[in-house]
Amino acid sequence: MSTVDLTKQARHPPPLLEDLELYSIKQVNALSSEQRRQIFYHLVPLDVLLRLGIDSETLQDEQGRPLVAYRPSDASGELFLRHRWDAEDPVLYLHLADTINNQIEVLLFTVNDPDSERFDVDQLPDGTPIHFGTQTRNVAEEIRAMEAGLAPGQVRRGLRLTRDLIPILEQFVTGLHHNAFYIQPLAYHNAILFERLGFAYVIGLGRMEWIHSAFAPGGLLYQRLNGSTRFRRPEMAHSVRERSWAIHDGILEEPFTGVKMYKRVGIHAGVITFPNAPW
Structure with a gap:
């Protein structure tokens, strides 16, 4: 070589x-x-x-x-x-x-x-492809992926x-x-990762700040973490990855959209919408 x-x-x-x-x-x-x-x-x-x-x-x-x-x-x-x-x-x-x-x-x-290991979150049990962000899901594989430490969309x-x-x-x-x-981050955890890598927001900063406040105790999203699905346990408010799974599960009651970011060459923007967050 x-x-x-x-x-x-x-x-x-x-x-x-x-x-x-x-x-x-x-x-x-x-x-x-x-x-x-x-x-x-x-x-x-x-x-x-x-x-x-x-x-x-x-x-x-x-x-x-x-x-x-x-x-x-x-x-x-x-x-x-x-x-x-x-x-x-x-x-x-x-x-x-x-x-x-x-x-x-x-x-x-x-x-x-x-x-x-591969998790077939991108296809149904019969092999039919699933496009990320659509309503169709392979929930059983998503649960396996989540429990293995993966984030939404990861195979x-x-x-x-x-x-x-x-x-x-x-x-x-x-x-x-x-x-x-x-x-344009496809999921909440992507946006947080890009923040850590120095990106700033073109649009969506207010949305990300609202999501953070809504996951705080007493907030709207925190209240929706009611255990109704495996993706909505109360403790999921406290980490980036688990918040992202709850959002993927529909806790926002609308798609995760309206966020666009940019990275200026050689500059770390220093934006933080989820301070001191464990992944």
Whole structure:
């Protein structure tokens, strides 16, 4: 396997971006497939490749099959990293897009520990896919996942990569001549995690502050933690992950929406809506 300098990735945008005047995902997608590869594969944390035993130069397995793939569309793109060519779940999935205001947005990213147990919260017992945030749920698998320490939407335990990925995304958007990027957290725990990583709110700060106050003793959401389901036990008011499960269970009586956040390059916003919170 190639020897790599992990510090290089922490200092510079993708090298090709330093040589080109590009400002959008759409412009990057218009490049040749090899140029796109050089740019987007730089988003894969190098220490993850080392941990998984993936050659950092070829990004292929021993049979020459690709383990990293980029799927472009007009103004967005999806990056996949798998530990095996035929793996069911990617270790890393990242979906980036241009916004109508010419900003860069992370539409979705997921991280999975390939060696951990899988919980089929994303499908019904008959295999029918479930899209996160819809009314359809596999409650039995959700209970198993919750009791195993996972948060809503997780099919496997994570790899604790998010903290490593944020500076890499900062380098990427810097290479596209932006000083910030945007994200819409799909769940309460995502928003709290992004706060801890230095994000601020475009919209939704008041909503997050209200949720925190409503989970306090005597608050509306605290009163709804009445034990009516496994996701609504009174003690679930006290941790980020368990609050998120209660919200996923519908305790807000409306979807968790209306929250958008941004990360300014090199700046930690210091926003805290759930002080001293255990995860």
